[in-house]
Amino acid sequence: MWDFVVAGAGVIGVSIARELRRRYRAKVMVIEKESSPGRHASGRNSGVLHAGVYYKAGTLKARLCVDGNRRMREYCLAKSIPINQNGKVIVARSLEELPSLRELYIRSQSNGVCVELVDTLALKDIEPCAKTVEQALYVKNTAVVNPQRVMDALVADAVEEGIEFRFDCAWWARDGQDVANTSQGRIAYGHLVNCAGLFADKIAHQFDVGRQYRILPFRGQFYRLRPESKVQVCGNIYPVPDLRNPFLGVHFTRRPEGEVTVGPSALPLLGREQYRGLVGANASDGLAMIMYLLRLFGRNRDHFRSIAWRELVKISRSGFYREAEGLAVGFEPGDLLPGKEPGIRAQLVDTKTAELLSDFVIEPGPHSTHVLNAVSPAFTSSEPFARHVVEMIKE
Numbered sequence: 001m002w003d004f005v006v007a008g009a010g011v012i013g014v015s016i017a018r019e020l021r022r023r024y025r026a027k028v029m030v031i032e033k034e035s036s037p038g039r040h041a042s043g044r045n046s047g048v049l050h051a052g053v054y055y056k057a058g059t060l061k062a063r064l065c066v067d068g069n070r071r072m073r074e075y076c077l078a079k080s081i082p083i084n085q086n087g088k089v090i091v092a093r094s095l096e097e098l099p100s101l102r103e104l105y106i107r108s109q110s111n112g113v114c115v116e117l118v119d120t121l122a123l124k125d126i127e128p129c130a131k132t133v134e135q136a137l138y139v140k141n142t143a144v145v146n147p148q149r150v151m152d153a154l155v156a157d158a159v160e161e162g163i164e165f166r167f168d169c170a171w172w173a174r175d176g177q178d179v180a181n182t183s184q185g186r187i188a189y190g191h192l193v194n195c196a197g198l199f200a201d202k203i204a205h206q207f208d209v210g211r212q213y214r215i216l217p218f219r220g221q222f223y224r225l226r227p228e229s230k231v232q233v234c235g236n237i238y239p240v241p242d243l244r245n246p247f248l249g250v251h252f253t254r255r256p257e258g259e260v261t262v263g264p265s266a267l268p269l270l271g272r273e274q275y276r277g278l279v280g281a282n283a284s285d286g287l288a289m290i291m292y293l294l295r296l297f298g299r300n301r302d303h304f305r306s307i308a309w310r311e312l313v314k315i316s317r318s319g320f321y322r323e324a325e326g327l328a329v330g331f332e333p334g335d336l337l338p339g340k341e342p343g344i345r346a347q348l349v350d351t352k353t354a355e356l357l358s359d360f361v362i363e364p365g366p367h368s369t370h371v372l373n374a375v376s377p378a379f380t381s382s383e384p385f386a387r388h389v390v391e392m393i394k395e
């Protein structure tokens with residue numbers, strides 16, 4: 001009998017398992033359907049340690065991201081994980097984007113994030129190739145890491161701390177009270193923590209939790225910048241995002257290994273693990289997804305139509321190029337080369353209101369806790385996120 005079973009060895013599952021072990025000396029087992037950790041969002045994301053600029057005061061994201069950024073940077077330095085600490089600039093591509101840029105400045109101030117509004121001259125000293133209209137936001141504490149390196153270090157620490165991992169072990173169903181029916185047989189537990197990413201809603205529904213929610217998958221495709229490109233990037237160049245859109249837009253990111261990625265897009269999918277073409281799309285999930293997307297189109301909540309249209313355009317390389325060309329001087333269509341493997345965002349939708357949820361969502365259930373919307377910046381925020389979830393379990 002395990003005190004805690006955690007379903008999912010992504011950054012959230014592993015961080016929560018470590019916090020439970022640290023706090024209670026509990027017997028903790030992490031079950032993971034894949035053969036190794038971080039095979040989905042946690043190992044395939046942009047690797048940006050966000051500083052906490054975007055999030056409205058009072059949200060969980062605003063509370064957890066700033067601390068998470070500091071802790072993750074410290075962790076990487078302590079573990080000798082390469083990290084690019086050159087910060088980021090957020091640039092305006094038109095005069096219309098300036099009010100949103102200033103809104104981000106205000107949000108940063110209220111979240112306690114160290115930022116500076118800089119003019120075009122000062123911008124050149126920070127990111128010589130970045131383009132902006134009048135002003136840009138300079139965020140010093142944004143950093144970049146290789147997320148898979150972080151995952152490997154977290155799992156190695158967790159194993160050393162006494163946490164057991166069972167890979168190739170998928171949660172299938174509840175088998176009566178407090179017993180998991182898995183692909184490796186029955187496992188008895190005191191409390192389940194559901195951190196199953198793209199499948200977290202399905203597990204939650206087995207506990208009658210979060211019935212109004214459904215996870216929609218959005219694929220993030222990356223390109224990489226041709227090494228001979230005229231565009232030089234020191235840290236990150238981001239656009240001012242549409243503040244109603246949960247995604248931050250295509251950006252330039254210099255990875256600690258030196259390569260510059262351009263991306264990601266956010267394409268709605270027909271299957272939760274549809275990483276390439278139609279591979280991974282399945283009839284029942286796909287049909288449900290299409291029906292649901294049509295409903296979102298019809299209602300057009302959160303400007304879903306324009307978001308979806310802008311994302312569809314990015315399927316083609318030229319559409320992708322157009323999205324990024326306003327960010328940097330000297331950027332040419334031939335600068336885009338095939339990039340790293342895509343990642344899929346597990347975006348929660350409220351099926352009653354057709355609203356894409358922007359904040360983290362964690363729901364309690366019978367002898368269980370369900371992490372339902374661990375969207376960006378959950379990677380950055382993972383340590384305080386885990387502490388927050390464990391506090392909820394205590395209550």
Ligand SMILES: Cc1cc2nc3c(=O)[nH]c(=O)nc-3n(C[C@H](O)[C@H](O)[C@H](O)COP(=O)(O)OP(=O)(O)OC[C@H]3O[C@@H](n4cnc5c(N)ncnc54)[C@H](O)[C@@H]3O)c2cc1C
Nearest residue numbers: 008010011012033042045046048171197220343377378380
């Ligand atoms: C393209 C992209 C870019 C992003 N960029 C950033 C960024 O720059 N900065 C940032 O902070 N965040 C970023 N994010 C968000 C970040 O990656 C996620 O918030 C975070 O990884 C979520 O972690 P997780 O553990 O909840 O999910 P996951 O990493 O998806 O882990 C869930 C795990 O559960 C397993 N699982 C699923 N079903 C079962 C089952 N039935 N039984 C057992 N195991 C199961 C899966 O195999 C998986 O390993 C990005 C995400 C994407 C997709």
